[in-house]
Amino acid sequence: MKDKTINEYEKMSHLLRRAGFGANKEEAARYLSKGFDATINELVHFETALPDNEFEKVQDRLQGDFLDFRNFGDLQMWWLQKMQTTDRPLQEKMTLFWHGHFVSAYSKVRSPELMFQQNQLFRKYAVGNFRELTQAVSRNPAMILYLDNQTNRKGHPNENYARELFELFTLGIGNYTEQDIHEAARAFTGWSANRLTNSYVFLSRQHDDESKTVFGKTGSFSGNDVVDMAVKHPACAQHICKKLFQFFIHDDPTSEDVRPFANIFTASQFEIKPVLEAMFHSPIFYSEKAVWARIKSPVEFVVGALKSTQAEMQIRDAPQALKAMGQELFNPPNVKGWDGGLAWVNTTTLLARFNFALRLAKLNESNQPLLQDLKNHIEKGEFQSPEQLVDYFADHILHRPLSQHSRTTLAAYLKSEQPQNRITTNHFGFASTEKVHGLMHIMMLTPEYQLV
Numbered sequence: 001m002k003d004k005t006i007n008e009y010e011k012m013s014h015l016l017r018r019a020g021f022g023a024n025k026e027e028a029a030r031y032l033s034k035g036f037d038a039t040i041n042e043l044v045h046f047e048t049a050l051p052d053n054e055f056e057k058v059q060d061r062l063q064g065d066f067l068d069f070r071n072f073g074d075l076q077m078w079w080l081q082k083m084q085t086t087d088r089p090l091q092e093k094m095t096l097f098w099h100g101h102f103v104s105a106y107s108k109v110r111s112p113e114l115m116f117q118q119n120q121l122f123r124k125y126a127v128g129n130f131r132e133l134t135q136a137v138s139r140n141p142a143m144i145l146y147l148d149n150q151t152n153r154k155g156h157p158n159e160n161y162a163r164e165l166f167e168l169f170t171l172g173i174g175n176y177t178e179q180d181i182h183e184a185a186r187a188f189t190g191w192s193a194n195r196l197t198n199s200y201v202f203l204s205r206q207h208d209d210e211s212k213t214v215f216g217k218t219g220s221f222s223g224n225d226v227v228d229m230a231v232k233h234p235a236c237a238q239h240i241c242k243k244l245f246q247f248f249i250h251d252d253p254t255s256e257d258v259r260p261f262a263n264i265f266t267a268s269q270f271e272i273k274p275v276l277e278a279m280f281h282s283p284i285f286y287s288e289k290a291v292w293a294r295i296k297s298p299v300e301f302v303v304g305a306l307k308s309t310q311a312e313m314q315i316r317d318a319p320q321a322l323k324a325m326g327q328e329l330f331n332p333p334n335v336k337g338w339d340g341g342l343a344w345v346n347t348t349t350l351l352a353r354f355n356f357a358l359r360l361a362k363l364n365e366s367n368q369p370l371l372q373d374l375k376n377h378i379e380k381g382e383f384q385s386p387e388q389l390v391d392y393f394a395d396h397i398l399h400r401p402l403s404q405h406s407r408t409t410l411a412a413y414l415k416s417e418q419p420q421n422r423i424t425t426n427h428f429g430f431a432s433t434e435k436v437h438g439l440m441h442i443m444m445l446t447p448e449y450q451l452v
Contacts, residue, residue: 020089141193298325324352357444
């Protein structure tokens, strides 16, 4: 938070927004009572907090309610529901991260089942070993089809996957040569996908098993060998940890900012957990440059709003809202994924955010626990002024205090209606229901609310 030191509650709220999709006030307070060490341990080591057998039961129930492999929209709703309800928020946040890193898109793959399969792969390795994840991604049918590796044959190598493996997935531009790409592509010849069984297949007759030279080393390398060499390349640790830093901390790290995390990545043999633990414990994570410093992605905006308000909104509306905001799940715009940052905000996408916030704010109190809770406080005489009502929304929705100017302006908004226009049978004590819905809507339109 700018111009002030954030308190412990605000720090915890920041951790829960970045390592998940936020929390309502009661959840944040509960985590704060556990302390930061215990909370970070629970977030990162989620398999201990919720064992696999219990996680699978939750997963099965959600699949039964929402998932139809033949319906792309159902797949999107299923994942959004998981993000909103999961007891493993970091697992879902990292699944989203890998989806934007190892990009495949439904627009080309054309199979909800294969996109689901890839999503489960990212979830399995969410905070696991990066080398193992990259090996698995290289065999993933959705990835093979998206980057045309099914056409990568001996004597006619297709370089798409090898190029993106080096440029985007492991090393970054400038750390390989065009010859490295050509030779690596030969190593992935014969790695294909069976559309009938939706599975990986190795076509041995199409594989080039002759000698290849990659990164100055020569041998009869397979795709596995190339992945191992790429992950062990000195540039990989810095490339992956920079992306993690940008995703979790802030957009503009220096090499010195990233180096401690890259060292941990290398020393741990490419494990993601210790890197994330170090990030969440690091002072830079809670610094002025990091807190409220990133623009929320549409997914963070939508899921965070649903979590902070505890609203019971039709999740069916959310996929189209996300598409209008510029982030269609399972369908990134290109192999580089979503640009993020300022690219999230323009006149069209901001209007989509405002429209979603309006629909959320106008829910009936029976579907809007936040409004019902507010009414209960008012009926108990706990609120004595419009300013206190404004503070309530700031506390629950923004998780930060307002400036005095904003607080005064919003209170004046509540007071602005004429008494004869008040709806006395549908009233929140200091303002009509319509005004209170409007206040909630305005809170979600503030520049502060667009930040995470």
